[in-house]
Amino acid sequence: MRGAKTAMRRDGFSFTRVGAMVLRYWYLLANSWPRVIELVYWPTVNLLTWGFVQSYVATKSSYFAGAAGLFVAALLLWDTLLRSQQGLAFAFLEEMWSRNLGNLLMSPLRPMEFVVSLMAISLIRLAIGMVPVSLIAIPVFGFNIWGLGLALAAFFANLVATGWGLGFLIIGLLLRHGLGAEALSWSLMFVLLPITCVYYPVATLPAWLQPLAWALPPTHVFEGMRAVLFDHVFRVDLLFSAMAINAVWLAGGLFAFHRLLAAARRAGSLLQQGE
Template sequence: MSNSSNQTTATIPQIRRNRSALIRIQSVMMRHLYLMRASWPRIFELMYWPSIQIVLWGFITQFLLTNSSYIAQAAGVLVSAVLLWDILFRAQLGFSLSFLEELWSRNIGNLAVSPLRPYEFLFALMVMSMIRTLIGILPATFLAILFYEVSLYDLGLPLILFFSNLMMMGWTIGLLVCALILRVGLGAESMAWLTIFLIAPISAVYYPVDILPEWLQALAWGLPTAPVFEGMRAILFDQGFQLDLFIHSLLLNILYFSIAIGVFLWAYHVARKRGLLLQMGE
């Protein structure tokens, strides 16, 4: 009887320790669950990548299965598409990261009280974006020539036009991402990496627009990116440079870029007026 009583007594502290451990584990989990609940970008990020991957590669597979003649030229077209897409990605990320680095270092408040005008700040971010993009993309273009015998420079003069359109689109997305961060805080900083891929399935990067469902084709032609990649494929398939696609992309870029500048300046003005710039940082 005494042995049974001693065993029961001995297990009580162990039960209490286990219960305390469970409470501590629960506390850490609840902290992160509350953090997720208070930040919709974090929840969105969890669902984002699997959804984008299945949509993007589903369209690629569907296109290749129904266009066997494309496979003979697929290497050059796909490598060129990847390089052009990386210009867009680097332009947007270079802009957003330059802005985020000011937030992380808590320097944005100093800039706000300095003589620096908002449009001067934006121009500096765009120049830094271009520098970051060139540093990232130039070595990749030479590696494509070395390993795959695919030269992006074979596009000729249209390459400059494609580059400028993709840079402008990247800046547009970067401006909107930065405006969102100014409004909701650094909880939305993951959008700097996510947003650009949201338009990837309807940008016709690896396949033509007509492979998309009809209702998505309208959205694709409403983006400046789809005409750029359609124009790239037209050149690589010996159809020549299509001026109408370039004008289409340029006009959309001017429209969206103007709107994005307005949205950013509004968000910057509100954040500065409410003193939010001094509260952001790591």
């Protein structure tokens, strides 16, 4: 009877196992300073580049002068989107690079526990990478993204959800196709960069492309960001539309992950996790 109870407990969702995986990634970051530097380095380079572009353009254009920190805000939010996806995918790739995936797939760790641990480590990586950069922007460019308050929280949650949705799909592809799909974890998000209108309004796009842009959750976030910075208005309608599309986006990502995991089991590709 006791054994049956233990078995039932082990078959349920286990936060202990999620904690074990988070601890595993935490040890990795703690033992590898180049990984930590990498998390901060690129967002900082991006911030300085776009921040100085913003400073220059603001002196030439009344449009940009009217919204201090537009490029910086767009950059910080874009990096949030990109790095939430990459944080998820790179944490998973660490298992493939170290040939540890077999140990995990053969352990009691359930797929959803693995996914939740990757989400948690994605947030930790995001915090390590983005908090220092957002603080640098205050003295260097006079822009305090934390001043957006609740709007920032809403933007952040939506962008992270979109990043995770795409991350689930990429992990599924890695399981099914091995390291041959690795390049997608670096590049797939960039497909969204021109269409989601990070640095310009949706109206800039050709009319035929605008419906596609509005079908993507980040577009609503970046339009909302511009509304806050230009008009000092928080567009609740854009927040709700982003949340609704994100719900579908996240569900689609999880569905793709589970289908690709099942396909990998059928194809035997979990036994061969090379290229």
